[in-house]
Amino acid sequence: MFEYFNKPIIITGANASGKTAISLSIAHKIGAEIISADSRQIYKHLSAGTSKPQGRWVNNENPVYIVDMIPYHLVDFIDPKETYNAQRYFYDFNGTLNKIKTKQVIICGGTGFYINSIFNPLDPLPQANEKIRTELKEYADKYGREKLHEKLIEIDPVAAKKIHYNNINRVIRAIEVSIMTSKPYSSLISDNTFKRESYFKAFFVFIKWDKNLLYKRIKERTKNVFDDWVNETKNLILNGYTHDCPGLKSLGYPVIIEYISQSITKDYAIDIITKQSMDYAKRQNTWFNRYPSLKIDINNQKDFDIEKITKDIIEKYESSCNSSSSC
Numbered sequence: 001m002f003e004y005f006n007k008p009i010i011i012t013g014a015n016a017s018g019k020t021a022i023s024l025s026i027a028h029k030i031g032a033e034i035i036s037a038d039s040r041q042i043y044k045h046l047s048a049g050t051s052k053p054q055g056r057w058v059n060n061e062n063p064v065y066i067v068d069m070i071p072y073h074l075v076d077f078i079d080p081k082e083t084y085n086a087q088r089y090f091y092d093f094n095g096t097l098n099k100i101k102t103k104q105v106i107i108c109g110g111t112g113f114y115i116n117s118i119f120n121p122l123d124p125l126p127q128a129n130e131k132i133r134t135e136l137k138e139y140a141d142k143y144g145r146e147k148l149h150e151k152l153i154e155i156d157p158v159a160a161k162k163i164h165y166n167n168i169n170r171v172i173r174a175i176e177v178s179i180m181t182s183k184p185y186s187s188l189i190s191d192n193t194f195k196r197e198s199y200f201k202a203f204f205v206f207i208k209w210d211k212n213l214l215y216k217r218i219k220e221r222t223k224n225v226f227d228d229w230v231n232e233t234k235n236l237i238l239n240g241y242t243h244d245c246p247g248l249k250s251l252g253y254p255v256i257i258e259y260i261s262q263s264i265t266k267d268y269a270i271d272i273i274t275k276q277s278m279d280y281a282k283r284q285n286t287w288f289n290r291y292p293s294l295k296i297d298i299n300n301q302k303d304f305d306i307e308k309i310t311k312d313i314i315e316k317y318e319s320s321c322n323s324s325s326s327c
Contacts, residue, residue: 007327009317010037010107010115012288013207014281015251016218018304020053022207023108024068025310033071033100035093037109037118042078043247045236048228049256051221052076062099071100080236080247083128085173090117107202112287119202125188126180128173136172137244151175158186164283166276168249203317204293213298214281219274222252226270229256251276 009032011023023034036042040050047054052075055067064071073096078084093114097105107115140148149165152175159174174185181188209217233248233256241248243257252273259269294316298304321327 006104007317007321008105008107008202009313010202010204011109011207012112012115012204012291012293013110014209014214014284014288015110015277016051016214016221016281017110017207017209017298018306019108019110019207020051020067021306022205022309022313023106024053024070025306026313027070027106028068029310029314030104031102032104032106033102034067034073034106034108035096035100036072036074037089037107037111037114038075039084039111039114040250041075041109042084043080043250044076044078045080045239045241046232046247046250046253048225048232049252050250051225064099073100078247080241081245083133083169083246086113086117087125089114093118110284110288112284125177129176129180132176132179133172136175137168140168140172141244145171148172148175152178155179156184156186158184159189162186164279166279169246203320204291205313206288206291206293206295207298208285208288208295209298210300211278213301215274215278218277218281219270222270222273222277226266230260233257234260251280 009026011019011026013019026032027034038050040046041052043050046052053067053072055065055072055076057076058064058066064073065076066072074089074092107118109115136148139151145165145168148168149160149163149171152163152171153160155175155178159178163170163174165171177185177188229252233253236248237243237257237260243249243254248254248257255264255269255272255276258264259266264272294313296309296312318327
């Protein structure tokens with residue numbers, strides 16, 4: 001896949017870990033383009049709640065999203081009503097590679113399934129069945145996410161242990177596939193994460209924040225964007241996007257909708273979003289700990305020096321290229 005390109009640099013880490021800023025800094029230094037691997041920033045019209053990098057579309061024959069003069073791919077291109085998954089990401093990623101004009105690529109994001117899909121073959125699973133999905137969504141709306149998760153426990157306890165009940169899209173997908181194939185979803189998914197040789201041809205960087213620092217960072221960011229997030233969500237609703245469309249079911253948006261309906265207070269909404277974000281960050285860190293990566297530990301605010309981190313990553317990257325002759 002990467003025959004034309006130098007070894008890609010992959011910047012990973014939990015939400016709010018500074019991946020975008022670091023990726024842009026490196027891109028300027030080495031002349032790279034960036035490909036996002038973020039399951040929320042793919043959506044158009046969702047910016048405040050997804051921390052989508054601020055950019056603009058350059059309208060020419062091949063429109064490109066530009067952030068700080070750097071082409072930034074696979075963001076802001078999917079309608080919030082559309083369902084999107086790792087399989088689609090894999091095909092979009094390959095299509096994007098054909099458009100990139102530089103020899104250096106940075107992959108930036110915190111969605112492990114997307115990153116894994118690039119380097120590992122995807123399991124052949126049936127396409128989405130809208131009838132089954134609608135029935136499962138209606139069941140969750142009526143009885144709650146935990147009750148839907150109990151259905152998955154009955155059908156496939158192995159998958160249920162790995163999928164949190166709040167991750168409703170994955171719960172629905174697991175039940176859907178199990179119903180369509182008459183086999184447990186877990187039996188159809190290979191456990192090949194990070195094991196194939198091709199995976200080690202990339203240079204991984206894991207930005208790992210101290211838990212307490214990350215909590216403060218997430219809460220502060222949520223406070224800062226909250227009003228914009230509310231206005232953004234109101235506009236989406238006014239434009240016909242319902243609470244059950246995939247974009248508005250992504251992290252934080254259901255809480256904002258509750259706040260808009262005056263079911264909860266602003267302070268409570270901020271606390272809930274911060275907790276949900278921390279729960280997600282914990283799962284991300286668990287995932288990325290399995291990478292063969294350069295780990296950048298941020299144990300105090302002074303450690304987050306973008307210039308220094310950029311310099312360290314580039315030096316380590318060049319060293320890995322020289323030692324393996326693989327760049």
